[in-house]
Amino acid sequence: MGWNRKILRINLTDATIKTEPLNMDWAQKYLGQRGLATKYLVEEIDPTVDPLSPANKMIFATGPLTGTAASTGGRYSVITKGALTNAIACSNSGGYFGAELKFAGWDMIIFEGKAAKPVYLTVIDDKVELHDASQIWGRSVWDTDEWIKKRHQDPMMHISAIGVAGENQVLYSCIVNDLHRAAGRSGVGAVMGSKNLKAVAVRGTKGVKVKDGMRFLRAARDAKKVLQENAVTGAGLPTYGTQVLMNVINEAGAMPTRNHREVQFEGAHDISAEAMATPRKSDGQKNLQTNQACFGCTIACGRISKIDEKHFSIQNKPQYWHASGGLEYEAAWALGSNTGVNDLEALTMVNFVCNEQGLDPISFGATVSAAMELYDLGLLTQEMTGGIDLKFGSAEALVKCAELTGKAEGFGKELGLGSLRLCKKYGRPELSMSVKGQEFPAYDSRGIQGMGLTYATSNRGACHLRSYTVSSEILGIPEKTDPLATDGKAALVKAFQDATAAVDSSGLCVFTTFAWTLNDIAPQVDAACEGEWSPERMLEMGERIWNMERVFNNKAGFTAKDDQLPPRLTTEPAQTGPAKGLVNGLDKMLPEYYALRGWTSEGVPTNETLSRLAL
Amino acid sequence: MTTSTAAIPVTLKLYASLGVFLPSGSVRNEAKVSVPNGTSVEALLDQYGVPREACHLVLLNGIFQPPASRGGVILKSGDAVAVWPPVAGG
Numbered sequence: 001m002g003w004n005r006k007i008l009r010i011n012l013t014d015a016t017i018k019t020e021p022l023n024m025d026w027a028q029k030y031l032g033q034r035g036l037a038t039k040y041l042v043e044e045i046d047p048t049v050d051p052l053s054p055a056n057k058m059i060f061a062t063g064p065l066t067g068t069a070a071s072t073g074g075r076y077s078v079i080t081k082g083a084l085t086n087a088i089a090c091s092n093s094g095g096y097f098g099a100e101l102k103f104a105g106w107d108m109i110i111f112e113g114k115a116a117k118p119v120y121l122t123v124i125d126d127k128v129e130l131h132d133a134s135q136i137w138g139r140s141v142w143d144t145d146e147w148i149k150k151r152h153q154d155p156m157m158h159i160s161a162i163g164v165a166g167e168n169q170v171l172y173s174c175i176v177n178d179l180h181r182a183a184g185r186s187g188v189g190a191v192m193g194s195k196n197l198k199a200v201a202v203r204g205t206k207g208v209k210v211k212d213g214m215r216f217l218r219a220a221r222d223a224k225k226v227l228q229e230n231a232v233t234g235a236g237l238p239t240y241g242t243q244v245l246m247n248v249i250n251e252a253g254a255m256p257t258r259n260h261r262e263v264q265f266e267g268a269h270d271i272s273a274e275a276m277a278t279p280r281k282s283d284g285q286k287n288l289q290t291n292q293a294c295f296g297c298t299i300a301c302g303r304i305s306k307i308d309e310k311h312f313s314i315q316n317k318p319q320y321w322h323a324s325g326g327l328e329y330e331a332a333w334a335l336g337s338n339t340g341v342n343d344l345e346a347l348t349m350v351n352f353v354c355n356e357q358g359l360d361p362i363s364f365g366a367t368v369s370a371a372m373e374l375y376d377l378g379l380l381t382q383e384m385t386g387g388i389d390l391k392f393g394s395a396e397a398l399v400k401c402a403e404l405t406g407k408a409e410g411f412g413k414e415l416g417l418g419s420l421r422l423c424k425k426y427g428r429p430e431l432s433m434s435v436k437g438q439e440f441p442a443y444d445s446r447g448i449q450g451m452g453l454t455y456a457t458s459n460r461g462a463c464h465l466r467s468y469t470v471s472s473e474i475l476g477i478p479e480k481t482d483p484l485a486t487d488g489k490a491a492l493v494k495a496f497q498d499a500t501a502a503v504d505s506s507g508l509c510v511f512t513t514f515a516w517t518l519n520d521i522a523p524q525v526d527a528a529c530e531g532e533w534s535p536e537r538m539l540e541m542g543e544r545i546w547n548m549e550r551v552f553n554n555k556a557g558f559t560a561k562d563d564q565l566p567p568r569l570t571t572e573p574a575q576t577g578p579a580k581g582l583v584n585g586l587d588k589m590l591p592e593y594y595a596l597r598g599w600t601s602e603g604v605p606t607n608e609t610l611s612r613l614a615l
Numbered sequence: 616m617t618t619s620t621a622a623i624p625v626t627l628k629l630y631a632s633l634g635v636f637l638p639s640g641s642v643r644n645e646a647k648v649s650v651p652n653g654t655s656v657e658a659l660l661d662q663y664g665v666p667r668e669a670c671h672l673v674l675l676n677g678i679f680q681p682p683a684s685r686g687g688v689i690l691k692s693g694d695a696v697a698v699w700p701p702v703a704g705g
């Protein structure tokens with residue numbers, strides 16, 4: 001139970017739809033979602049496959065708690081080989097799509113091959129069909145959502161789609177569900193586009209069964225109480241959202257600014273949660289309209305924003321005049337301080353465009369930032385950008401870049417390559433702030449040392465959600481550690497990575513871990529699923545998943561040389577703030593990390609480690 | 616010559632729900648204030664009525680101040696104290 005024990009296999013090349021039982025032996029080792037779908041992927045594809053070729057596969061996967069009464073139990077993930085990174089990719093999203101897929105009776109959908117012409121898939125309980133998508137190919141995520149609901153006369157459908165960015169195989173394009181929730185990173189949208197798959201629309205009416213209903217409800221109730229009574233998940237996140245970090249991280253001197261040239265942004269307050277909640281001078285309205293929850297979530301950290309209709313960025317563009325998904329911290333940082341832009345309305349507009357066209361705002365913002373540095377150095381000229389004056393701090397340039405990138409028009413075509421390929425093209429690969437080709441999130445690792453190791457070793461390329469040591473190093477959750485120290489960070493990163501892999505395989509949101517530990521999560525899994533699921537077993541499973549992903553990457557060609565940070569982080573000291581004079585101490589942390597992992601000095605899991613983890 | 620009772624300028628920054636404790640007229644969640652020489656971080660926050668239990672994250676010039684040390688850390692001229700209630704993000 002928890003699992004529906006059924007999966008869909010869609011071969012897009014020959015348009016066949018098959019059902020098969022979920023491999024329950026694997027479910028006992030990998031639980032669901034990230035872990036279980038990764039097991040399917042690594043068993044079924046060649047790790048060296050071109051991610052944009054028909055030989056790559058793409059899996060939409062739920063966890064056993066997706067669609068249940070557990071708080072935040074609405075998550076699903078897209079697992080594939082990443083277009084941006086050529087590494088294992090797992091992008092996780094909230095909203096309502098994942099729960100709906102479970103209600104329809106399925107645990108996951110495996111997509112194979114490539115359709116001859118654009119198609120979309122509908123899953124209405126047991127009725128599963130492929131349809132011609134020629135009328136929505138070339139249209140936005142938002143138009144696609146509306147068109148499919150009208151076409152099938154069902155406003156209750158939940159739809160996951162690519163925008164034009166995915167169709168054009170922008171390498172950091174994402175998959176957007178429920179209009180503004182996204183499987184955001186590593187270019188999963190480009191993989192979907194390469195398969196000529198425009199959208200997946202689901203409608204389910206079956207509900208989800210659990211092993212022991214009464215025990216599950218008690219466990220879920222107890223865990224909800226923990227979230228409610230915790231000051232962060234019960235009050236801080238719903239009220240201020242993730243954007244409250246803008247001033248925190250800036251004050252701590254870890255705010256990447258102007259492509260990581262600096263670590264503090266003078267305009268941080270202008271684009272913060274506090275600014276979003278303050279009436280604008282221009283029209284007296286607040287940018288932030290309300291918060292919003294995903295399926296089953298009792299935290300409700302989502303932001304719904306509305307842009308001033310007179311703002312230059314949306315004049316005569318009514319598609320942006322309504323309230324929609326607003327800035328989260330990661331988007332606000334990447335589009336804001338990293339480009340030097342402090343115009344909150346412009347950032348919100350660009351965030352809307354990212355949702356509409358299906359772009360990862362982190363990688364998009366970071367790529368624009370890298371281009372701005374190339375422009376600043378004279379390696380890009382206004383002629384080469386098609387007339388865009390690509391100065392740091394230019395809101396106009398940022399907006400123009402957003403409008404061109406998803407459509408792959410003009411200079412947007414180059415921005416769609418991502419920062420590493422762009423910087424290589426202009427002879428300065430070291431100016432790409434990325435690991436394994438994926439751009440950094442919102443923390444400068446000179447000011448938060450553990451995040452340097454997190455980025456360097458993340459299996460899907462630089463990522464904060466694989467090991468959020470900010471929680472400990474800055475926020476003091478579960479306990480405070482010194483952000484400027486390297487001692488103890490290898491163990492901290494490993495612990496976060498293993499626990500997060502377990503959470504990502506359950507169907508729950510990782511934000512619960514600001515209040516929950518595996519001691520709160522395991523009883524819910526144990527009551528819902530066959531097998532005895534203790535916190536210890538879940539942690540071991542997390543370690544197994546991490547190593548499985550690593551082995552895939554090693555086979556795909558990644559080595560210890562790919563576990564490195566750009567030289568800016570390790571040779572150019574921070575100029576201001578608490579980290580002034582410091583670089584990231586990755587060289588001190590990485591060997592200890594390999595040893596703790598049971599890997600060789602080349603970053604390869606030893607046979608003993610693989611055997612211990614039953615891999 | 617500075618005496619023990621001379622006032623020194625410091626910057627007080629109160630964020631999220633703590634913004635209401637800033638002096639009126641404050642902008643961008645901060646205020647330049649004067650405190651007597653010898654004032655501790657904790658005394659500054661007490662002076663502005665910020666509930667101690669709400670002071671989850673206290674940074675002095677960007678450096679975390681654990682609750683136990685806030686009463687013993689004496690402010691210097693030009694220091695910046697930034698405070699948040701329990702918050703998180705990602």
